[in-house]
Amino acid sequence: MSLRSPLEAALFVAGKPLATKKVSQLLGVSLEQANLELESLAAELSAAGSGLQLAHNEDEWQLVTAPENEKLCATLVKSEFFGELTKPQLEALTVIAYAGPLTKPELEQLRGVNCSLIIRNLMVRGLIGELQEVSELLPQYQVTLEFLRVLGVARVADLPDYAELSNHQYITAALAVPPDATSSATN
Numbered sequence: 489m490s491l492r493s494p495l496e497a498a499l500f501v502a503g504k505p506l507a508t509k510k511v512s513q514l515l516g517v518s519l520e521q522a523n524l525e526l527e528s529l530a531a532e533l534s535a536a537g538s539g540l541q542l543a544h545n546e547d548e549w550q551l552v553t554a555p556e557n558e559k560l561c562a563t564l565v566k567s568e569f570f571g572e573l574t575k576p577q578l579e580a581l582t583v584i585a586y587a588g589p590l591t592k593p594e595l596e597q598l599r600g601v602n603c604s605l606i607i608r609n610l611m612v613r614g615l616i617g618e619l620q621e622v623s624e625l626l627p628q629y630q631v632t633l634e635f636l637r638v639l640g641v642a643r644v645a646d647l648p649d650y651a652e653l654s655n656h657q658y659i660t661a662a663l664a665v666p667p668d669a670t671s672s673a674t675n
Contacts, residue, residue: 491515491525496551503608505548580606581615585635585644586653589619589628
């Protein structure tokens, strides 16, 4: 079985640098095999004139856009950054503000849909951030100071009806059910 497809998928979904050791674990191969696959993918993308390239620094690898597409990507990111928030983005942001910090599965448990792209877009805008706790397996997301600044509040507890909504029985009950116990989230 080819490792190319799962390697590309892992690099794409990660959205951040992955260590060779992590790639090795994800693919179930040796460090040497993971490194060979990464090097091969980097060379293939470069030779093919792809819009993507595999950036490599020390022991970390990340799938990034090719430099010649910088203007196009900047235009796209700018439209995402300055455009209005969509209804799903507003819903997710509200849930994170009132019930956060939350992991991605917890957010999906509350909303009932996949939130990968929404989380990415809210992070790009600087409205939520990743809280990486060493003791936690998954990162948790919380609103940022930028979010508070935009809303004109000094702290999350100053949001309207925060005391009532942050401890709402629906949120408490929904988070008490393990994500695996419900049907899989869809877009």
